[in-house]
Amino acid sequence: MPKILFCGKGGSGKSTLLAFLALYLSEHHDVLVVDADESNPGLARMMGLDAPRQTLMENLGGKTAFRRSMGKKSAPLEEKDLLGSALRSMAALPSSASSRSGRLTLVSVGKIEHTHEGCACPMGVLARTFIGNISIRPGQWVLIDTEAGVEHFGRGILDGVDAVVAIADPSYDAVLLIAKIKAMADEGGKRLCVVLNKTDGDTESLMRNRLEGQGIRIAATLPQSRDITAGNLRALPLDVDAFRENLRSLLVAIES
């Protein structure tokens, strides 16, 4: 299950869970994190990395140039021509557009930086094309962070991934969104692993009942943690050691 998409509602903990799993996996494997959230700036810091100097979009000449080269964007084979050879393998990624530490590498698809710069659709095409075409060897992982909601599903990002991890915080909105994500993952024939995040005793059982009542199995949980909140405020990388067991459960579910 090497290419894994992380999704869920805003603030549910998508980036936190992804960063935890990336740090955990990179102890023994090459891991490429693809930041496909066009807005959130905080992912690099959660993993103790600097943000890449350039986004992939900038590396390809910027959004306007990329939009032009998209041309007949609907044909999948033509989409492959949108990427140079450097963006097709983990080892060849240009240092200007990637940030590395040990076996962990981060790239960012593109960010919305200016008022009136237009929609993020070119970023969606680039994300889908990059994820679909990046070649990886056995034992290597690609973890993809997305913005809140299901817009990425509508843009077809699911095509190139092997499994979906959906994060639910304790809220009714999260329950509704997870049901929708399950339907879309089923439609795309992708395995879905649901993580309950920010749980405490009461909310965990309430969420469990709600989701399991809809036939949705819980793959793993991550408790509400003062250390995570404080570490985030201090801009510290996440501490894998505190949640090794939770991460192991998630990995078992992803691989089973």
Ligand SMILES: Nc1ncnc2c1ncn2[C@@H]1O[C@H](COP(=O)(O)OP(=O)(O)O)[C@@H](O)[C@H]1O
């Ligand atoms: N288990 C947790 N305990 C405490 N705070 C958490 C936990 N998971 C995430 N957070 C905090 O919640 C906020 C949103 O998390 P984030 O991962 O950025 O969400 P998303 O990527 O889904 O928008 C961050 O401030 C993060 O530190």
Ligand SMILES: [Mg+2]
């Ligand atoms: Mg995020």
